[in-house]
Amino acid sequence: xxxxxxxxxxxxxxxxxxxxxxxxxxxxxxxxxxxxxxxxxxxxxxxxxxxxxxxxxxxxxxxxxxxxxxxxxxxxxxxxxxxxxxxxxxxxxxxxxxxxxxxxxxxxxxxxxxxxxxxxxxxxxxxxxxxxxxxxxxxxxxxxxxxxxxxxxxxxxxxxxxxxxxxxxxxxxxxxxxxxxxxxxxxxxxxxxxxxxxxxxxxxxxxxxxxxxxxxxxxxxxxxxxxxxxxxxxxxxxxxxxxxxxxxxxxxxxxxxxxxxxxxxxxxxxxxxxxxxxxxxxxxxxxxxxxxxxxxxxxxxxxxxxxxxxxxxxxxxxxxxxxxxxxxxxxxxxxxxx
Amino acid sequence: xxxxxxxxxxxxxxxxxxxxxxxxxxxxxxxxxxxxxxxxxxxxxxxxxxxxxxxxxxxxxxxxxxxxxxxxxxxxxxxxxxxxxxxxxxxxxxxxxxxxxxxxxxxxxxxxxxxxxxxxxxxxxxxxxxxxxxxxxxxxxxxxxxxxxxxxxxxxxxxxxxxxxxxxxxxxxxxxxxxxxxxxxxxxxxxxxxxxxxxxxxxxxxxxxxxxxxxxxxxxxxxxxxxxxxxxxxxxxxxxxxxxxxxxxxxxxxxxxxxxxxxxxxxxxxxxxxxxxxxxxxxxxxxxxxxxxxxxxxxxxxxxxxxxxxxxxxxxxxxxxxxxxxx
Numbered sequence: 001x002x003x004x005x006x007x008x009x010x011x012x013x014x015x016x017x018x019x020x021x022x023x024x025x026x027x028x029x030x031x032x033x034x035x036x037x038x039x040x041x042x043x044x045x046x047x048x049x050x051x052x053x054x055x056x057x058x059x060x061x062x063x064x065x066x067x068x069x070x071x072x073x074x075x076x077x078x079x080x081x082x083x084x085x086x087x088x089x090x091x092x093x094x095x096x097x098x099x100x101x102x103x104x105x106x107x108x109x110x111x112x113x114x115x116x117x118x119x120x121x122x123x124x125x126x127x128x129x130x131x132x133x134x135x136x137x138x139x140x141x142x143x144x145x146x147x148x149x150x151x152x153x154x155x156x157x158x159x160x161x162x163x164x165x166x167x168x169x170x171x172x173x174x175x176x177x178x179x180x181x182x183x184x185x186x187x188x189x190x191x192x193x194x195x196x197x198x199x200x201x202x203x204x205x206x207x208x209x210x211x212x213x214x215x216x217x218x219x220x221x222x223x224x225x226x227x228x229x230x231x232x233x234x235x236x237x238x239x240x241x242x243x244x245x246x247x248x249x250x251x252x253x254x255x256x257x258x259x260x261x262x263x264x265x266x267x268x269x270x271x272x273x274x275x276x277x278x279x280x281x282x283x284x285x286x287x288x289x290x291x292x293x294x295x296x297x298x299x300x301x302x303x304x305x306x307x308x309x310x311x312x313x314x315x316x317x318x319x320x321x322x323x324x325x326x327x328x329x330x331x332x333x334x335x336x337x338x
Numbered sequence: 339x340x341x342x343x344x345x346x347x348x349x350x351x352x353x354x355x356x357x358x359x360x361x362x363x364x365x366x367x368x369x370x371x372x373x374x375x376x377x378x379x380x381x382x383x384x385x386x387x388x389x390x391x392x393x394x395x396x397x398x399x400x401x402x403x404x405x406x407x408x409x410x411x412x413x414x415x416x417x418x419x420x421x422x423x424x425x426x427x428x429x430x431x432x433x434x435x436x437x438x439x440x441x442x443x444x445x446x447x448x449x450x451x452x453x454x455x456x457x458x459x460x461x462x463x464x465x466x467x468x469x470x471x472x473x474x475x476x477x478x479x480x481x482x483x484x485x486x487x488x489x490x491x492x493x494x495x496x497x498x499x500x501x502x503x504x505x506x507x508x509x510x511x512x513x514x515x516x517x518x519x520x521x522x523x524x525x526x527x528x529x530x531x532x533x534x535x536x537x538x539x540x541x542x543x544x545x546x547x548x549x550x551x552x553x554x555x556x557x558x559x560x561x562x563x564x565x566x567x568x569x570x571x572x573x574x575x576x577x578x579x580x581x582x583x584x585x586x587x588x589x590x591x592x593x594x595x596x597x598x599x600x601x602x603x604x605x606x607x608x609x610x611x612x613x614x615x616x617x618x619x620x621x622x623x624x625x626x627x628x629x630x631x632x633x634x635x636x637x638x639x640x641x642x643x644x645x646x647x648x649x650x651x652x653x654x655x656x657x658x659x660x661x662x663x664x665x
Contacts, residue, residue, distance in 0.1 A: 094606060095354040095643030100427055100436035101409060102365040104352060107434070109606055149434055153607035193432045273426070 002239040002264045003297055005216055009182045011135055015333060016287070016301050018326050019069035019266065020062070021220055021242060022139050022185065023306030025315055026075055030054045034078075051075045052127065059131045061316065066323045069183060069300075070136045072128035074308070080141045080187060081149040082108055083120075088168060090114035094151060108150040114164050116171040122179050129180065137218070138181035142188035143169050143205040144197075149190060159201040166208035177215045185218040186210075186238070189305075192221070195228035199235075206236045218242050218266060222305045231259040242266035244304040245286070256293045265294055268304035269325070270318040275310070277317035283325035296333055301326045339622055342399045343651075343658045344631045346552065346574070346603060347411075347471045347519065348639025349389040349404030350647050358644060361385045361406065382407050387463045392648055397655035400469050400515070400631070403460035405639060410437035411473045411519065412481050414452070419500065421446040425483065431521060431555040433604065435640040440482040446496040454507040461512065470508050471637070474520035474551070475501045475536040476529070481522065491532055498536040502543040509545035517550040517574070517597075524556030524579075530564055541569045550574055552597055554636045559586050566594055576635040577617065578602045584617045592625045599635035601654045606646045608653050611660060618661045632658050 006013060026034070033050045036042040058073035077083040085091040085108030092111045096104040121139060129136040143166035147158060155161035169186075176184055186209060191202055210217050220242040226233070233241070241261075245268040269286040270278050290299050301322060307315045351361045364381040367373045389404035408414040413424050421444040427436040457470040475497035484493050501518070508516050518540060523533050541549060551565070552574030558565065559582050565573050574597025577583055587596075598621065600614050622630060632654060638647040 095645055096350075096352060097643055098350070098352075098435065098640045100438075102362055102369075104362065148432075151604075151606040153605065193429075 002216065005239060009214070009216060011182055011216070013068055013135075014330065015296055016299055016326050016330050017068040018323050019067060019137070019300060019302045020071050020319065021268075021272075021303055021306045022071050022074055022137075022187065023077070023080075023308035024058050024071075024073040024075075025308050025310055025312050027054050027057070027312065030075060048076075055124070055128055056131060059128055059136075062319075063132055063134065065316065065319050066327075067319065068134065070128070070132055070134050071139065072124050072136060074139070074306070076124060079105060081146055082106060084141050084146060084169075085150065087117065087120040088114055089117055090154065091150070108146075110147075110150050110152045110154050110161055112154055114168050116168045119175040119179075120172055122172075122175050125176055125181055126179055135183055136181070138173070138176035138184040138215075140169055140172055140176075140184070140186055140209075142186040142191070142219070143209060144193075144202045145188050145190040148193050158197065162201055162205045163208060166205035170209050170211065170213075173209055173213050173215070177213045182215055183218065184213070184215045185220055185242070187220045189220070189222045191233070192226065192229050198229050198232055203235050203237075206238065210237050216240065220266075220305075227255060230255055234262055238263070240264040240266055240300060242268070242300075242302060244268045245290075261294060261298070264298050264300060265290070266300040266302045267294075269301055270303045270322055272303050272305045272307050272310060272318075275314060277314055278321050280321050280325045280328070283321050284329055287325060287329045291329070291333075339625075339627075340629050341618075341622075341658050341662055342629060342631050343397065343655050344400035344469060344597070344633040345393055345398055345402040345404075345637075345651070346554075346597075346599065346633045346635070347402055347405060347517070347637025348408070349393065349402070349406070349637070350639050350642060350644035351385055351389070351404065351406040353644030383459065386460060390460060390464045390466075390468075393651060394464070394466050396648055396651035398651060399466065401460075401464055401466050402469055402471055402637075403456055405471065405637065407456060410435075410640075411637075412478060413438040413440060415473055415478060415500070416440035416482065418449050418452050419446045420444075420449055421486070422482070428481075430640070433555070433641060437481070440478075442482050442484050442486045442493060444486055446493075446500060448500055448503065451504070451507055453504045454511045457508055457513055458511055467514060469515050469517055469550075470513050471517040471519060471552075472501060472504055472508070474518040475540070476533045477520050477522040480526065480529075494532050494536050495539075498539040502539045505540050505547070505549070506543035506545060509543070509547040513547050515548045515550055515572070516544065517552055517572075518570075519552050519554075521553055521555045524553050524558060524561065527561055527564075530561070534564075534568065537568055537570065548572065550595075550597055550631075552599075554599060554603075555579065557583075559583055562586055562590070566592060571595060572597055572629075572631065574631070574633070575599055578604070578635045584620050588620050588624050593627060595627045595629045595631070596621070596625060597631045597633055599633055601632075601634040601650055603634035603636040603638050603650070604641040606642065608649060609657070611657055614654075614657045615661055615664065618657075619664060622661070632661070 054075040090112040147162040217238040218240040219238040222244040368378040393401040548571040550572035554576035572595040576599040
């Protein structure tokens with residue numbers, strides 16, 4: 001489907017390209033360093049060195065596993081919304097707010113007009129891309145999610161806050177493309193929070209983010225509730241939707257039978273919330289399911305979500321199973337076609 | 339007309355100051371087996387006492403126990419039931435808070451009472467009246483996965499039986515006002531008949547207590563008339579989702595006591611006096627009842643930092659004092 005666009009961008013990807021959603025687990029030495037940094041015992045430069053070391057390790061791990069489109073692994077991020085909030089004007093960070101059980105986090109507060117101070121993720125993208133010949137995705141948290149996951153003390157409505165954030169993130173996306181990023185992922189895990197807001201302003205916000213930027217856009221969505229926003233979400237101006245599939249028992253497949261899916265789809269085939277490493281046969285079966293409803297050249301293969309909550313071994317095990325299964329299915333597809 | 343300031347439910351169990359980390363630390367220690375369940379309960383008792391004192395200090399007329407013992411508003415009840423298992427995390431409505439979803443496997447029966455002990459403890463340590471808050475049967479059923487083989491209607495019936503028993507015990511324990519939270523009905527108006535029957539079951543068991551039915555996280559305007567016909571004593575509304583609600587109330591009147599959720603329980607921004615007073619004036623001139631409760635739009639415990647929660651309540655009390663001068 002969107003192969004034409006990839007080609008235009010000079011990207012030659014195999015059938016069923018494999019990728020990951022963004023985050024990887026941080027190695028112990030980095031977790032220790034971040035703790036020291038938070039309590040003032042480590043300087044920014046020292047932390048940065050360790051973040052770079054961890055990034056190098058993950059880039060070479062991805063190459064070794066055989067993934068086709070790489071990520072930087074987000075070694076420098078804590079929370080995906082707070083990271084951007086910390087680097088934009090207009091934000092403050094709140095006191096501790098409960099997330100569930102015994103989990104608490106600091107939530108961004110939009111306290112003034114949001115403004116782009118300059119590139120946030122571009123240096124990291126450049127660093128990671130400099131380590132590999134495979135394409136590395138640019139990664140930003142989307143405007144709807146930034147709005148939904150922040151307190152809004154400044155803008156008169158959710159819509160106003162969302163559109164203002166979209167304008168700011170457009171600057172970031174442009175800077176990524178200018179630096180050479182050809183694939184840019186916009187993470188919108190919150191997009192189904194209030195389905196009625198999709199036509200009201202979430203689609204418009206994504207248009208603002210992507211407008212005039214020559215890149216292949218991936219929109220990562222998770223946490224369910226697609227039945228409420230599908231097929232309307234196909235109006236979002238992106239090339240590829242990255243959806244959680246294995247964790248939702250693949251019931252979206254039925255939905256797509258009714259309303260054909262018109263874009264590329266990054267199909268989540270390993271569960272990031274489970275410690276169990278899927279075997280190749282299970283993953284193969286999930287890929288086959290995707291092939292029942294989508295054309296092979298529409299499909300990308302990846303995990304359901306970021307892997308930062310899994311251990312290093314679980315992460316590598318899951319990715320190996322994924323790449324291994326994809327290669328097998330790919331082979332059988334090529335044989336069939338020739 | 340009397341204006342009563344009240345809490346709507348939960349209150350943050352931890353804060354940003356080092357001494358406010360006790361709950362969080364005890365939770366970890368209990369998980370690791372370093373302290374007993376009893377010791378953890380003692381910490382929960384202490385924190386309950388603390389959050390009640392904070393609400394009193396903020397100037398509230400009616401407080402809650404802050405629900406600091408609750409994992410979440412759904413599984414806190416469901417885990418006391420036979421015939422039900424507790425599943426993974428799911429987003430709680432459109433908030434940034436997650437609850438554990440019950441999976442119904444068979445006929446539900448209560449293993450032990452949930453609310454009366456919590457209420458008695460709070461009542462004992464509080465210098466102000468305590469309002470127990472209970473999640474309603476419809477919302478409990480709606481947010482569960484039903485694998486019992488029986489239909490939704492019978493699941494609501496079973497939850498109604500369970501919650502009616504809780505209500506009856508709370509009334510027996512001396513609760514004067516019992517709040518039933520039913521946020522789920524707002525987005526499912528088609529279920530109103532089932533919902534109505536469930537609420538009637540609770541009303542039948544309320545004894546000498548007054549029942550307050552609270553809705554939030556949705557626009558109540560489409561159901562306004564029907565909600566007013568429910569045989570409960572107080573109806574609670576979340577005005578942050580209902581820009582037209584105040585004028586609907588002003589136009590159609592209201593003979594029930596109202597719970598006015600005019601303070602945004604999910605935003606750190608402190609309300610300006612005049613915003614709230616304008617709406618209050620509009621409503622209070624038409625309602626024929628003797629009482630109105632001014633309260634946050636929802637519980638604060640899972641949405642706001644502790645320091646802000648306190649400031650919100652303080653601000654609300656200040657606004658209520660102004661409003662009393664106006665009427």
